[in-house]
Amino acid sequence: MSIFDRISAHAVVPVIALDDPAAALPLADALIEGGLPVAEITFRTSAARATIEAIARARPELLVGAGTVLDEAQLDQAVDAGARFALSPGLDAAVLAHAAKRGLPFAPGIMTPTDLQAALRAGCSMVKFFPAMPAGGPSMLKNIAAPYLHTGIRFNPTGGVSMDNLADWLSLKEVAAVGGTWIATRADIAAGNWSKITANARAAVARVAEIRGNS
Numbered sequence: 001m002s003i004f005d006r007i008s009a010h011a012v013v014p015v016i017a018l019d020d021p022a023a024a025l026p027l028a029d030a031l032i033e034g035g036l037p038v039a040e041i042t043f044r045t046s047a048a049r050a051t052i053e054a055i056a057r058a059r060p061e062l063l064v065g066a067g068t069v070l071d072e073a074q075l076d077q078a079v080d081a082g083a084r085f086a087l088s089p090g091l092d093a094a095v096l097a098h099a100a101k102r103g104l105p106f107a108p109g110i111m112t113p114t115d116l117q118a119a120l121r122a123g124c125s126m127v128k129f130f131p132a133m134p135a136g137g138p139s140m141l142k143n144i145a146a147p148y149l150h151t152g153i154r155f156n157p158t159g160g161v162s163m164d165n166l167a168d169w170l171s172l173k174e175v176a177a178v179g180g181t182w183i184a185t186r187a188d189i190a191a192g193n194w195s196k197i198t199a200n201a202r203a204a205v206a207r208v209a210e211i212r213g214n215s
């Protein structure tokens with residue numbers, strides 16, 4: 001199974017901004033306990049590299065990726081730390097070329113057909129649709145994706161996704177998995193609210209099972 005197939009099987013990717021790498025393993029354990037062993041650790045904080053490294057080393061059962069990867073240096077840090085995939089809110093051809101060179105599955109962010117064609121030209125099989133709700137929501141994505149479905153491209157809508165609109169996104173077959181911060185918020189991580197994060201993960205997993213009809 002490819003990495004993006006594994007992400008698709010989870011259907012929800014917790015997007016994490018974490019300030020203290022000491023929270024890495026408690027966070028990983030909270031997600032694992034909630035039945036959602038996948039995380040996008042964003043390079044929005046300087047704790048990203050150490051967090052990815054700690055999880056990759058001590059919790060290999062959690063599929064850990066890097067988010068908000070903006071340049072080649074961050075991509076190198078992500079790969080060296082053990083990230084299994086990477087994403088970015090936007091598309092940078094040089095970063096994509098570097099990801100290919102380092103063998104890291106990379107989903108760049110797109111918001112227009114032109115972005116999407118640049119991603120296809122670079123050989124991407126998954127893209128982030130960002131910012132998903134403000135950009136027009138599921139109906140916008142459905143319309144942008146329509147001419148490209150034959151390419152097999154899959155989407156990771158992120159930005160404004162919540163339990164309330166999860167079903168609308170996952171009912172689109174071109175959506176592999178949504179991303180969102182609601183499962184493990186920066187505040188809950190900082191406060192050590194692990195049981196709340198586990199409960200959020202569990203609720204998302206249950207909802208995905210309902211929506212995909214395999215509960």
Ligand SMILES: O=C(O)C(=O)C[C@H](O)[C@H](O)COP(=O)(O)O
Pocket residue numbers: 015042044067068069087088089128130158159160161179180181182
């Ligand atoms: O940093 C990245 O790589 C991003 O793609 C942006 C985030 O995923 C969104 O900011 C999610 O934000 P929420 O709307 O709170 O779920």
